[in-house]
Amino acid sequence: MKETKVHIVVTGDIVVNDHQWQSNQKNTAGLNWQRFPQLSRTITSGAALLLAKLVALSTGADVHSPALPATGQLPAGILRSTLELAPFPRTMDKPDSKVYRVSEFLGFSGPASGTPTLLPVINDNINADLVIIDDNNDGFNSREEFWPLAVQSPDTSPLIIYKTNNPSKSNALWRQIERHHLANTIVIIYGDDLRAQGVNISKGLSWEKTALEFVWQINNNPILTYLAKARHFIIPLELEGAIYYQNDGESTESRLFFLPNEIEGSLQKESLGRMYGLSSSFVAGLARSIVAGLNNRDNISKSICEGIREGIVAVQKYYFDGFGANIAASDFPSPGIFTENENEVIYKEQIQDVPIRNSNNPNCRACWYIIKDKSSASLSDIAYDIVKNGEKIALKFIPTAKFGNLITVDRAEIEGYRSIKNLILEYISAKTVVRPLSIAVFGTPGSGKSFGVTEVASSIAPRLIQKLNFNLSQLQSLPDLIAAFHRVRDLSLEGKIPLVFFDEFDSAFNGNLGWLKYFLAPMQDGVFREGDTLHPLGRAIFVFAGGTSSTYTEFCGETIQDETEYKQFYRQFQNAKGPDFVSRLRGYVNILGPNQTDEQRDHLFIIRRAMLLRALLERKTLHLINEQGQAQIDDGVLRALLKVPRYKHESRSMEAILEMSRLANAKKWEQSHLPSLEQLRLHVDEEQFTRHLMHDAFFSERIEQLAMNLHEKYLLLPKDSQQGHCAEPWDQLPEERKNAVRNLIKHIPSALRKINYDVVSVTEKPEPIQFTDNELRLLAEYEHKRWSLEKKETGWKQCDLYNVHKKLHPLLVPWDSLDADSQNKIMERVTYWPAILAESNFAIDRLKSLCYCETQA
Template identity: 60%
Template sequence: MKIVVSGDICINSLQWITEPQSSTGLNWQNHINMHSKLVSGESLLLSDLVSLATGATILSPKIANIESNLSKEFIRSTAELDLFPISNKKKEKVYRVKRFLGFTGPASGQPKLLPIDNDDINADIVIIDDENNGFNSNSDFWPLSIKSTDTSPLVLYKMNNPIGSNELWKQLEQYHIEKTIVIINGDDLRSKGVNISRSISWERTAQDFVWQINNNPNLSFLAKCHHLIVPFGLEGAIYYTNAKAPQSTLYFLPYEFEGGSFKDTDGKMYGLTSCFVAGLAHCIAMEQSYEEDLCHLIGEGIREGIVSAHKYFLNGFSKDLEVYEFPSPSIFIKEDKDTVFTELVQDAIIPNLCNFDAYSHWCILKDKSSANLAEIAYDIVKNGVESSLKFIPIAQFGNLQTVDRTEIESYRSIKNLMVEYISSKNVVRPLSIAVFGTPGSGKSFGVTEVAASISPGLIEKLNFNLSQFRNPLDLINAFHKVRDLSLEGKIPLIFFDEFDSAFEGKLGWLKYFLAPMQDGVFREGDSIHPIGKAIFVFAGGTNSTFGEFCGEHIQDETAKNKFLLEFKGAKGPDFISRLRGYVDILGPNQTDAEWDQLFIIRRAMLLRSLLERKVPHLINDNSEAQIDNGVLRALLKIPRYKHESRSMEAILEMSMLTNAKKWEQSDLPSKEQLKLHVDEEQFLRHLMQDAFFSEKIETLATALHEKYRALSKSDLSMDKDFLMPWQELSEDLKRSNRDMAKNIPNALIKINYDVISVKEIPSFMEFSEEELDALAENEHTRWYRHRKKDGWTYGEIKDHKKKTDPGLVSWEKLPQVKKDKVRKMVKIWPEILAQSNFKLERLKYSSCENPGIY
């Protein structure tokens, strides 16, 4: 395959310092040594990377010996290098960029370009590195195959400047747009004013991109691309295609967010996007017939590009620049020691959402998981978070883990604020944030873990409960403690619990915080004291959300006006103006019946964490939690915990688990003790669900048969065996009905329904056509496997002695008449369940039913 690589030319000058070589040699050897080296940059580096990635001979510009043939007409980039740890887990060090020192350009202002050695008009793939340094306007240096109107190469166009007015783009748009893949870094888009969030959540970044590509006039030329790839750091990328219908796909590393793999203290590297493009090129070049399924190849190439760029950063410029080769061939070789691999990179289709609520609640977890949320929750507790949630975004801050998009965005916003604040010099005022949540939801724990994940040795926590303060002097004493910590070189993390409690009237404490928040000082008599660098965290006690604190929930106009008048009098608006962020902690209780479906996942993660921390002996060597299914169901499915996470923790601590090998139902606290934390009747019904259902298997099986028999009396095609009364049925058919009854809960959970035991006979619902189809197929598959296990085989005639049955075929091959019979059977389930005091409860809101999606 003929691959041409060309574009702007840059020579990278690397400089680094080493310690004195000896103390006894020549004078210069006794001093710090300064080293420098010239290496390829821009299209020259891209050419080297593509050559290593593909193993092909690359047709590209060449400089035989950069050190001896350096021309002042070339652009030169200078960077200072230093040794940095390869990763957090490895102390071994490699050279990376400590700081970029800038560019040196030619005196003429026009950088020198180079022709392509042995250029071929029939090139299969053309890769262009357009850094907006002259190449895109100088057609003399363009590859022959893209200047020609008769050739049709695949073009990988790495673009730095996202504007559609340059000559090169016009050429590609007019003659090669269908086979052009544009690659532009997310930061390059942002630098042109394209508003795409960074490091908040993958959902938010993805939806911001979709909105921008659909609505931003500055990106209208990119919206015409048949293939557009936007890498976001080393951790993700978005692939947009409109070859048929516009569609965007997000590719991401589940346990990382944009920019999260490495810190600023790990150094920097240039050429990351070039390495990404080389990985992409490798995947495409390996396929001889890439045109047939180009979209799939691009997707696989993005995975490879993410992995390659990650390894490129880890390797840096090598351990010893005088000896080791750069770039290293190992970047594109799969090794057992790799920490990132293509199978780890996940993908998710980004929906087009027109409804704001749907937009803000889209969650990759729901889209990526074929299992029901309840099944995932059970698996999290039983097998751990990492085992159960391998394919969706997970945010971790110290000991805090969350998959809930709302929490991820809130916590990451707070973390970004803290990181920026801590790294800033000469700040004169504290960073002020607010945290709201119901008592026991974990307000203090969450923010503390976020702060500890940033700088555990530097940040020190202080806690003050304002409801216990008698007068403003108590607050002044608190500020003195904060100031003392600050003078010790620490950054105090101060929690002002119940800051919204009454004092000298409603919200009376707010006015005392205005000066410290704004000016970073507090007054004591005639003296004014500076507080120093500090983080103020205002934890709400009487308001569970920021909206409630501001009165947004008040619907009545008169009541709202009264509230706002009092709020203004208490300096509420002035207080809010000094805040730099806030978090609404969700906790284990459901906050909204329509949109908050992930509460069961939050509960599961909290419960797993409690088991690991409080009773680790219940986790076996395979990381499996030893807990009874009834206990687990009750803990996850109870509608409400009276004291949020404190109640979950209390139930565990009140259980007799010290010497237990498994958390059995008999280990739970008494009914009276449970009443302190949950509705004990509901808890016990969930607890005994299996027992309740098991007791009624015979009743359900009998009722299923009799109802089906009554509905099928007039069906002449029915097997007479099925039309007999229950007492006269063969034991084989009775067992078949019992098996169906036992399987009903498992079947229903796959279409997002749970079976709940109730006191009164409930009204029953009817399944939709889609639900009936899914249940019928599932039931036939269950029956098919059960029959096969019992030794039955396919036969044109049903024969009990030979165990042959014409129905033993896959669902797809089953005649429509037989499919209808299975549908008729599952259709009666809700009625039969209701007669036995079981109702169906919807488990989650399905995204396909959302009217905000089109």
């Protein structure tokens, strides 16, 4: 960045860092001490001193800041930290490329008493445009004499970036900012620092969950009341995202910035080492954009949004560059953090953002999916794109989670799988734990319960974890279960961690849920009884896969509405030791298969189907995917596979249809390759499947009748809603007018997809649906745009007076320029669509991507 005219002051707490690292290079020909590993040391700037260097690099500005004496002699009482450095892989996928990072923090050293030594700003400027403060709660916030002059003065109005790791409304610095500068202050607190203050925000489960919990906390948690007054509040979420909260005094808005294929905490791993100064590099990236915005007089919110992207890029490059491959020869901090080169680890364009729902309605929070807000396409269009082009292209800007060969986009599954992954990671790390880790997995038969958890476990420690399978419905007696425990014990004694699947654990054995009581001692104490002998199991992961219950709440009876029925269930549940069993579980996940689980809430089933179908094509019929990664599949076949109401045996049925099709020598999956209707009946409703398969043919056959029926509806309109010849019967209309109505009919399915509906051919006349006011307006606006373009392409022009001969029309203006009466007339015509479709045996399928709470409005 070129040198700017913006005056910047950077100050705050002062720290110097003592680095030490060991080199194994030995000099066999030198003195005796040179024959041993060498220990090197260096001193670098930390806290506000490091931040000032980073801001100078990022902005190119002349930064006014404190400085260490030129003599190199450190002032007495200055705060020092000592850190051990070691070489680590630059990234996980480049294990042979090493850079130095922090392997161990050895501690601080400071004054014997009082606060650490602080340093004044050199050539401080009371008229500074931008003031950046690094408050680590090490004394600066109470020492007014070291504050920047622009902050001390109540008569100045600098833009302030206030970075802190220990926020407090009682410290003197915050009170000064709140009293005189709050409207111009950007507060920055890392997510983990907020959590340490008692702000309960989840981490590493899903972006939606973290974002929504922040909104709830900022609205309800008294700890954040004073911070919520800030006009701009940024919460960086490690290397992968950030939340930006705005408060203009009348309304608030929160926005999430995120990397779609990562989650908070996923990039910074123990095996890659640690780095201090991450928050400072983020602030420097933010400052870069703000300075550019001040020079260009941009809106501050716009500069902050761009700056958050700059900050996320900077913090990742800072982390991955570390202290360099050769500490002595590498610049630290590196200027390359703020320049874009080829083969970067990250580009700004990869960082996505989305408004966060600001609602205390639990239904709204539970059903918010970023995929719905992030894509302008309907869910069905996204699903088609997934199958045709693969998840990497179709879901480029959508949060996804990958565990081995498992990829999921469903928030509920992502949160469930990540919870399980965190449990397994913690279990493996805790070397002293000897009892099994117990997890439950629920889902319908064929939903992929075993596959999902296996991939999660394999993605963690494939060489350590070994899978065992036991189906309890096939065990005949207690000795069979004891034999299974012995196999688990044997594997544990070999140094492995058995991943033990107890399929259909909820099956009957000498009564309902009869197996549960035999797992209580192994789950709680890590032992099993054989006669009078107790055998230790050792470390293991027990995965209890339900066979009769598709969800955890169903297993516990929480879905039972009738109070008498629930009491009866719970008595039986208690007798079977159900509550004791549940108390020993440490986690559970509900696996969602390709079938829709709830018509009101589960709208992502079509995405799950698409991802499953794409995976099956890649695994079983790779020859159908061309060099560009595009799947060669007929649109009708694809539509039927994605839209059929139900697969009788879940994912097994989808896989079976693929295997039953004649594709060995096919270049494209055509309709002729499908199995016969009799064979399809094994896995789907063959009539519904066929109707989706022949959707285009059915609709094309009936376009003429649909057009005639729609025109008859138009004849019922008041005369002031008609345009002369519209009042004529269908057979007397000019061909141009007939074609206009036919074209409208052809585009109805496309219009309905814009609001996530589909047209489905049915055997009996359905009941016409009614559009909501919002849906009606969206459809009318879409139809007006389509009609306007069609008119203009055939030579019509806008004029205040309608003239069919001169091709002049008063309504050839944008939708927002139409008067309310004209808009209402267009919407009135759209209301006829469901009726004329129903008369021709077409139903409008409610495949909505709206939230459940919105549909209840």
